[in-house]
Every structure is written in C-alpha cells, then in structure tokens.
Amino acid sequence: MFHATRDYSAIKEIPLLKSPPSYEEFRQHYLEPNTPVIIGSAMIQHWRARQEWVCPDTGKPNFDALREQLCQRTVKVPVADCQTRDFTDQKRSTMDMKDFLDEWETHSRANEHSRTYLKDFHFIRTFPEYGAYETPTIFCDDWMNEFWTRRMDMDDDYRFVYCGGHGTFTPFHADVYRSYSWSANICGVKKWTLFPPDQEHLFQDNHHNTVYDIDNVNPTQFPNFHKAERFTIYQQPGQTLFVPSGWWHQVQNIGDTISINHNWCNGSNLDLLLDSLSSDLKEVERELEHLKEMMEEGEWIETCQKVLLSNSGWDWSTLWHMCTAVRDRVLRQMNDGMIESPTFLDSTCTIFLQDGEEKQRTTPIFPAPLLSQQPPLELTLQRVNTVLDVIRKDPSARWYLVHVKMIPIDTK
Incomplete structure (x- = not known):
C-alpha cells in the first residue's frame, strides 16, 4: 500500500x-x-x-x-x-x-x-x-x-x-x-x-x-x-x-x-504526513511530560492535542477530516463516474464559521482532480482507509476524536 x-x-x-x-x-x-x-x-x-x-x-x-x-x-x-x-x-x-x-x-x-x-x-x-x-x-x-x-x-x-x-x-x-x-x-x-x-x-x-x-x-x-x-x-x-x-x-x-x-499532499506521501504528525506529537508529549502525573488521562491527551495544533497547525482531527473528505469524494467518483461531486461545490461552501458566526468565504475553491490527474481511485481509497484505520487503533487518538471532537470514527 x-x-x-x-x-x-x-x-x-x-x-x-x-x-x-x-x-x-x-x-x-x-x-x-x-x-x-x-x-x-x-x-x-x-x-x-x-x-x-x-x-x-x-x-x-x-x-x-x-x-x-x-x-x-x-x-x-x-x-x-x-x-x-x-x-x-x-x-x-x-x-x-x-x-x-x-x-x-x-x-x-x-x-x-x-x-x-x-x-x-x-x-x-x-x-x-x-x-x-x-x-x-x-x-x-x-x-x-x-x-x-x-x-x-x-x-x-x-x-x-x-x-x-x-x-x-x-x-x-x-x-x-x-x-x-x-x-x-x-x-x-x-x-x-x-x-x-x-x-x-x-x-x-x-x-x-x-x-x-x-x-x-x-x-x-x-x-x-x-x-x-x-x-x-x-x-x-x-x-x-x-x-x-x-x-x-x-x-x-x-x-x-x-x-x-x-x-x-496526496496519497503518494500520505504515510509521510502520518509519520510527521506522530513525530510532532511525540515532541509535544516529551515537552509536557512533567505535567502528566498532575492530570487525568483524558485531560493529558486533550492538552497535548491543543499544544500540537498550536505548534504545528494540525492535530489528529485535521488529518482525520482531510482523509475522510478525500475518501468521500473518491467514493462518489467511483460510484457515479463523476469528475467532481456537486456537494463539494455547492453554495454552502461559500460560508464558514468563525467564533460561532457565519462569514463569507473569500478563498476560491481548489477543484478536485480529474480522473486523469490522479492515481487509480482504488489505490487512493486503500491508502486513505489504511491511515484512518491507524488512527482508529491508536488509543489516545481514538479517545480525542470520540470524546473531544465528537467524531463517530467507526462510521465508514
């Protein structure tokens, strides 16, 4: 894979x-x-x-x-x-x-x-x-x-x-x-x-x-x-x-x-992104090791993820959401034979939330790749699902996504 x-x-x-x-x-x-x-x-x-x-x-x-x-x-x-x-x-x-x-x-x-x-x-x-x-x-x-x-x-x-x-x-x-x-x-x-x-x-x-x-x-x-x-x-x-x-x-x-x-990034370096996130998290955990005994396990996990997001610009939920978005787009392309999915380009994409308020998006959407601009869809799906499974099997990642981010990670 x-x-x-x-x-x-x-x-x-x-x-x-x-x-x-x-x-x-x-x-x-x-x-x-x-x-x-x-x-x-x-x-x-x-x-x-x-x-x-x-x-x-x-x-x-x-x-x-x-x-x-x-x-x-x-x-x-x-x-x-x-x-x-x-x-x-x-x-x-x-x-x-x-x-x-x-x-x-x-x-x-x-x-x-x-x-x-x-x-x-x-x-x-x-x-x-x-x-x-x-x-x-x-x-x-x-x-x-x-x-x-x-x-x-x-x-x-x-x-x-x-x-x-x-x-x-x-x-x-x-x-x-x-x-x-x-x-x-x-x-x-x-x-x-x-x-x-x-x-x-x-x-x-x-x-x-x-x-x-x-x-x-x-x-x-x-x-x-x-x-x-x-x-x-x-x-x-x-x-x-x-x-x-x-x-x-x-x-x-x-x-x-x-x-x-x-x-x-794409499926060709997805494993390297996963390794990078894991490495960044280990560095955060090493820096905060002195606080671990003073916290409950869930508090420790959430704190590390907050620091990771602040320091590196992403956390487990960022990688999860990107992979699931690509997975869903690929499934639509496989099932419908479509170049892009209309749901990726509908009017709701012009609005985003900031501090609980709706804001108008100014950044133009980057088009999903054509079939001729990406690997076989089956390969992309296999690679995305592999990374999603790795995240599911990681106890701290699983706890954070389910209990903090409220993401139903067992839904495929």
Whole structure:
C-alpha cells in the first residue's frame, strides 16, 4: 500500500526535463519515489504572470505593471526581514503592496541587496478573479488545497506568491506538515540547496535546535552538519521545481525574483504526513511530560492535542477530516463516474464559521482532480482507509476524536 522504504542513495543529480511529463510519468518517477525534478519553462510560458509581470527586454520585474494591476486598492502583504532572525524564522510584519514595490524597485535600480522579502502571500485569496496562473496538471491531485478551501471552520489555502530582491532568502527548513511543494520561477534565479530525508540528526544540536542558515553554521554547536548530503541547483526563469516531502532546503534569491508556490499532499506521501504528525506529537508529549502525573488521562491527551495544533497547525482531527473528505469524494467518483461531486461545490461552501458566526468565504475553491490527474481511485481509497484505520487503533487518538471532537470514527 505504502512504500516500506524510499532509497535516495542512487540520486546523483536533480534532473531537468525540458518538457513537462505526463501525470503517470511524474507519479511513477518522482511522486512515488519522493525525488525532486526541475521542469522547463514550456509548462508555464502561457501564464499571465509570465507574460505581464516581467519586462521582456530585461527579464526583470515589470514594476509599473505590478503597481497598475495589483495596487488599485490598498493591499497589505506579509513580508520578512531577511537580516533579523526570529527564533527559527525571520522577523515578520506586513506592508502596503505599493510601498513594498516602491522599496524593492529602489534597491533594484541601485543594484543593492534587499532585506525585505514578500513571502507566503495568499495571492489567489487576495485577487480571486485575477487569473495569474493555472495549476499544472501534474500537481492537481492536491489534497491540502482541496480540503482547506472547503473547510467550514476557516478561510485559508496553501497557494502563495513570493517576491524579493537580490540577497533575500528563506532559512533552512522542511515544509509544513512535510508536504510537497512546487515552485515556479516567474523571473530571477533561485539557488536551492536540498538535503534528502533521514539526515535530521546531522542538522540538530544536543537541545534539538536546528541549523538556521546553512552558510553560517557554528561547527561547535553543529559538529556533524558538514556530513549531510546535499544537492545545489540554480532554478532559472520559467523553470518549476518539485520539492518532495521531507527534503530540507534553503533558498536564496539571485537578482530580482518572483515565484509562485503551492504546498500540497496526496496519497503518494500520505504515510509521510502520518509519520510527521506522530513525530510532532511525540515532541509535544516529551515537552509536557512533567505535567502528566498532575492530570487525568483524558485531560493529558486533550492538552497535548491543543499544544500540537498550536505548534504545528494540525492535530489528529485535521488529518482525520482531510482523509475522510478525500475518501468521500473518491467514493462518489467511483460510484457515479463523476469528475467532481456537486456537494463539494455547492453554495454552502461559500460560508464558514468563525467564533460561532457565519462569514463569507473569500478563498476560491481548489477543484478536485480529474480522473486523469490522479492515481487509480482504488489505490487512493486503500491508502486513505489504511491511515484512518491507524488512527482508529491508536488509543489516545481514538479517545480525542470520540470524546473531544465528537467524531463517530467507526462510521465508514
């Protein structure tokens, strides 16, 4: 059902495909073995973002067009200060979009390094009608965005735009939930340094702190980091990089860059998501071990889940709800032969609850994959049911879902 092991030892370099592969080729050679690949510019050449956000003569961002198209109203965007560390991340704040573009262009014209990096910007949620790009076919089997954009308790997604000048960077990390990501370069060059999974012990010190910047590592604190295997690539304008699950990486912008990114998951890395959640929970339980004797068992379980949700952004109920939503959609496709289920797209999906009040959803729904954009439905159903059974058989997970979340987990 799942891979017993994934062998990365045979990887000598990250391949570059001039033309996008078929879905089945991509699934067989990259998704299932969990290995990275770069795809040439033909896949995104038709995007509006590639045609309108870039000056054709210089290849640099078209600042005038960006201001004209994106600054007709006040838009606040998330930015990071690349010169100020904040624990394992950079100091975050918000800026007016126009102010950011003005500052960025000033540094660009002066050939100066930038320190302000627009990142994790929910572009589609902010500009739902703009149509800057289309999700490539090989990335459409995306359970995170399929589920998150239909959640009834929040208005969110994992579709982002990044903009930054020369020298801006993202510190060393592995992606949220150990999800996949794909990153398409609209302009500029990105230097990626990627580390295959199962080397985390080389990245951490004795207190479980992780390397922050791979270019400035204290050899006394991290004496084994130099032993870690790595791959360095320079992603060119128009190219798209697939970053597999659990691959740690650091990204540096060379020149002025714009990129579009999705975090995502599906049945091919579902086992890795389960392992990630279990690992995060064990870390929480280790941190709260000193409180266990003072609590009843149920209180202890619920407290750990609350801390897990706060720290990692998910808990057992998140994974359960995502898997059951996908299971139900697959069953409808199998039974009805339908591409999508109308119940996934009806008007109730435009409303969500926040603090007990109904709110209007602003995030456009991410379409369910077509049959040609996903594995055989039977395989997906088997994998989802396997994970649901694992959760059912875990005593603490079962107690939490039944007694706290009131989920009838024995209903199939």
